[in-house]
Amino acid sequence: MNLRAPVIGSLFLLSMTSASVVTAQIADESSNAVDSRSDARAIETITITARRSLSERFLSTGSMVTVDRKDIEQLGADSVGDVLRQLPGVQATPSANGTLEIRMRGMDKNATQILLDGQRVSSASAQLPFDQLPAELIERIEVVRAPSAEHAGATGGTINLVLRQASARRETNIRITDNHVWGRNAGQLFFSKTGPLSAQPVLTPAQLKEQLAQLAAADIPSSPWTYFLAASATQQLIGANTQRVLLGNQALVSDTDGGSRYRRSELSLIPRLNGKLSSKDQITLRATLNHSRLYGDAYSSGTAVDVPHGTYGTSFHEIQDRQRSYTQLGADWIHRLEGSKLETSVSASSAFDTTNRSGNNAQNYTPPSSSAYTFDDDKRERMWLLKSKLTGTQSDLLWMYGFELEGRSLSVNNSNTLSGAPTTFAADAQIDRRVLWAQTEWALPAKTTLTAGLRAQQLHTKSGDPATLQEQQRQFLQPSIHTRTPISKDMQWRLNAARVTRNPNVWDLLNRSTPSQGSNSINNPDSAGNPSLRSEVANTFDTGIESKLGNTGQMGAGVFVRQLSDVIATTTTLMSGRWVAQSSNVGNATVWGVEADAKIGLAALGLGSDWTLSTNASILQSRMNTGSTVGRRILGQARYLVNANIAKPLRRTGGWFGGMSMSLVGASDLDTWTGITGTEHARTSLDVYVGSVFPKLGYWRLGVYNLGNAKYIRDRSYTSGTVAYQDNSVMTLTPRVYFTVGTQF
Numbered sequence: 001m002n003l004r005a006p007v008i009g010s011l012f013l014l015s016m017t018s019a020s021v022v023t024a025q026i027a028d029e030s031s032n033a034v035d036s037r038s039d040a041r042a043i044e045t046i047t048i049t050a051r052r053s054l055s056e057r058f059l060s061t062g063s064m065v066t067v068d069r070k071d072i073e074q075l076g077a078d079s080v081g082d083v084l085r086q087l088p089g090v091q092a093t094p095s096a097n098g099t100l101e102i103r104m105r106g107m108d109k110n111a112t113q114i115l116l117d118g119q120r121v122s123s124a125s126a127q128l129p130f131d132q133l134p135a136e137l138i139e140r141i142e143v144v145r146a147p148s149a150e151h152a153g154a155t156g157g158t159i160n161l162v163l164r165q166a167s168a169r170r171e172t173n174i175r176i177t178d179n180h181v182w183g184r185n186a187g188q189l190f191f192s193k194t195g196p197l198s199a200q201p202v203l204t205p206a207q208l209k210e211q212l213a214q215l216a217a218a219d220i221p222s223s224p225w226t227y228f229l230a231a232s233a234t235q236q237l238i239g240a241n242t243q244r245v246l247l248g249n250q251a252l253v254s255d256t257d258g259g260s261r262y263r264r265s266e267l268s269l270i271p272r273l274n275g276k277l278s279s280k281d282q283i284t285l286r287a288t289l290n291h292s293r294l295y296g297d298a299y300s301s302g303t304a305v306d307v308p309h310g311t312y313g314t315s316f317h318e319i320q321d322r323q324r325s326y327t328q329l330g331a332d333w334i335h336r337l338e339g340s341k342l343e344t345s346v347s348a349s350s351a352f353d354t355t356n357r358s359g360n361n362a363q364n365y366t367p368p369s370s371s372a373y374t375f376d377d378d379k380r381e382r383m384w385l386l387k388s389k390l391t392g393t394q395s396d397l398l399w400m401y402g403f404e405l406e407g408r409s410l411s412v413n414n415s416n417t418l419s420g421a422p423t424t425f426a427a428d429a430q431i432d433r434r435v436l437w438a439q440t441e442w443a444l445p446a447k448t449t450l451t452a453g454l455r456a457q458q459l460h461t462k463s464g465d466p467a468t469l470q471e472q473q474r475q476f477l478q479p480s481i482h483t484r485t486p487i488s489k490d491m492q493w494r495l496n497a498a499r500v501t502r503n504p505n506v507w508d509l510l511n512r513s514t515p516s517q518g519s520n521s522i523n524n525p526d527s528a529g530n531p532s533l534r535s536e537v538a539n540t541f542d543t544g545i546e547s548k549l550g551n552t553g554q555m556g557a558g559v560f561v562r563q564l565s566d567v568i569a570t571t572t573t574l575m576s577g578r579w580v581a582q583s584s585n586v587g588n589a590t591v592w593g594v595e596a597d598a599k600i601g602l603a604a605l606g607l608g609s610d611w612t613l614s615t616n617a618s619i620l621q622s623r624m625n626t627g628s629t630v631g632r633r634i635l636g637q638a639r640y641l642v643n644a645n646i647a648k649p650l651r652r653t654g655g656w657f658g659g660m661s662m663s664l665v666g667a668s669d670l671d672t673w674t675g676i677t678g679t680e681h682a683r684t685s686l687d688v689y690v691g692s693v694f695p696k697l698g699y700w701r702l703g704v705y706n707l708g709n710a711k712y713i714r715d716r717s718y719t720s721g722t723v724a725y726q727d728n729s730v731m732t733l734t735p736r737v738y739f740t741v742g743t744q745f
Contacts, residue, residue, distance in 0.1 A: 079135055089105055167195070180739070197275075260296065263296055288326070298320070330348070357375040381408065387404040398440070431460070448485040555597065613645070643662070701739070706735045713731075
């Protein structure tokens with residue numbers, strides 16, 4: 001390949017150039033996880049089928065599992081969050097305030113990179129609440145397990161959510177849903193429409209032949225411009241019931257019962273326009289607009305015991321109103337050259353997040369004591385991104401070269417009266433990133449394909465207040481190597497190795513503190529930044545086999561190892577009488593595990609030919625080699641993950657459909673520091689749904705999520721002075737019932 005040689009020189013020049021762009025989350029770099037090979041030889045928009053998930057998995061550079069549109073429909077999911085809980089090797093933990101913590105392979109939540117159409121959206125700042133997007137908006141989800149030069153990846157893994165694309169096939173979807181929980185209802189409305197921009201006249205064969213000849217002579221593409229437009233207005237009821245018991249030297253210290261009830265509303269508009277400018281040029285214009293609001297209250301009451309006052313009553317109540325706005329505009333241009341293809345994307349986004357909280361803590365002893373507080377927080381983030389890649393198309397052995405430029409500006413302002421006197425905080429950060437990467441393939445003996453790549457990046461962060469965020473400029477090299485070896489026509493063996501640098505989230509670097517919602521405890525701590533946080537470095541290794549099972553089935557099994565230095569984890573410690581959670585470097589560690597997944601038909605069991613079973617399982621293990629918790633597992637890593645889904649899919653021709661999804665999450669350790677230990681218990685959740693299609697009219701669907709009312713149980717132990725404490729909390733989310741009517745035409 002005559003373009004390979006200049007890459008070394010280009011990479012050298014990059015390392016000598018000062019950076020002017022960095023990511024907002026200095027560790028989880030945003031880049032496109034969509035596999036280039038799947039469209040390396042076809043510029044035209046393609047229709048996604050079940051076969052695409054198979055071809056992408058087999059032809060991707062690194063280890064990747066794709067869940068496509070058909071898979072999502074079979075899950076019976078209502079939102080993207082429902083789909084994420086079923087992905088292989090993914091641990092999705094909801095909280096009482098509606099957030100969803102995503103972990104891959106049990107590693108820290110920030111070790112998982114989440115992309116939307118190739119752009120990172122997971123951040124502690126104001127961003128798109130992707131987990132509550134309607135499932136109908138998703139074209140496919142790519143679970144990228146091994147990093148490559150094209151995308152920075154993450155030490156845990158990458159999840160890329162690809163939104164629906166414009167299509168020449170006319171289709172309209174309308175869905176109305178009622179969400180029922182705690183005796184209250186919340187409505188949801190979804191609408192989408194796709195097709196050609198203009199009506200296509202019916203032509204005779206002679207007229208069609210003449211029109212095609214005219215188009216060819218003028219170098220004008222014959223395919224129409226297409227559009228996709230989706231709008232949704234949804235509400236969801238979220239919250240939990242929580243019981244907490246604190247013992248000191250086996251004697252009762254406090255016993256409280258509480259709960260939270262929030263209503264979350266989302267307004268989304270997603271337009272897309274796709275077409276050809278010429279026979280060699282295709283362009284896509286896209287936008288995402290979203291506004292969300294979370295409002296409601298949290299409360300608790302119970303008893304407490306101390307020496308001065310004996311046994312007395314306690315109560316707490318807090319009202320919260322949080323609003324987020326997110327706007328993204330982007331364009332993608334594809335230009336076909338002789339023997340190659342150039343893809344360029346440009347996008348800009350703006351996000352705003354405001355939170356207003358007010359609460360009151362009361363102690364009913366003589367004389368009674370009461371303390372009121374307020375907390376107001378305002379976060380803003382703006383981003384622009386330019387990236388381009390050149391891909392060879394003349395050979396089955398691909399080569400790719402690309403660059404990325406990104407700039408972000410972040411700001412935060414908050415004030416609170418938690419300690420009585422008003423306290424304010426203000427900070428801003430400028431982040432620049434510059435990336436140059438190269439990746440190419442070679443043919444080896446035994447029909448093996450070797451892909452080697454190198455990604456070089458420069459990061460620069462600075463703030464107007466050095467005491468809040470120190471200025472940093474860093475350079476990183478990410479080498480990677482991947483092999484694919486066919487074992488038979490439908491089976492292959494894969495090996496991946498890479499070195500990944502995970503930089504701290506910028507919001508974790510800001511020297512700021514956010515008070516907990518409700519009574520401060522080891523299970524409900526304040527959060528604080530850590531300006532001295534260092535980067536985490538991982539040497540990664542993945543290997544396994546993949547196999548096709550018929551036209552739509554597939555399976556895979558493999559092992560992975562991660563050797564980590566300067567592990568970043570969230571520790572919880574007692575500071576000045578309050579529990580504080582803070583991202584910290586906790587030492588070096590080794591993480592390893594076994595993963596397996598399969599999708600098969602169930603006709604052999606006597607069920608219909610369209611019944612399918614999708615299942616995946618992971619056995620996870622880790623060991624801290626240095627640090628205060630040496631010899632223990634990584635904080636929060638579940639011992640195992642198992643997901644299983646049995647489904648009879650929806651058919652437009654009519655009839656019943658339905659399914660059942662079960663998730664098992666093993667116990668995890670909560671050892672955060674010397675003398676502070678804990679466990680999150682194993683849990684099982686079950687979702688079921690059933691429905692029916694009336695041909696040419698529509699369908700209905702009834703679903704029950706969290707059937708069985710799975711509980712989240714945490715036990716924590718620590719010592720303060722001469723007192724040994726045991727803190728136990730039980731959070732219950734309660735079942736949710738969804739009833740949907742919809743139509744598609």
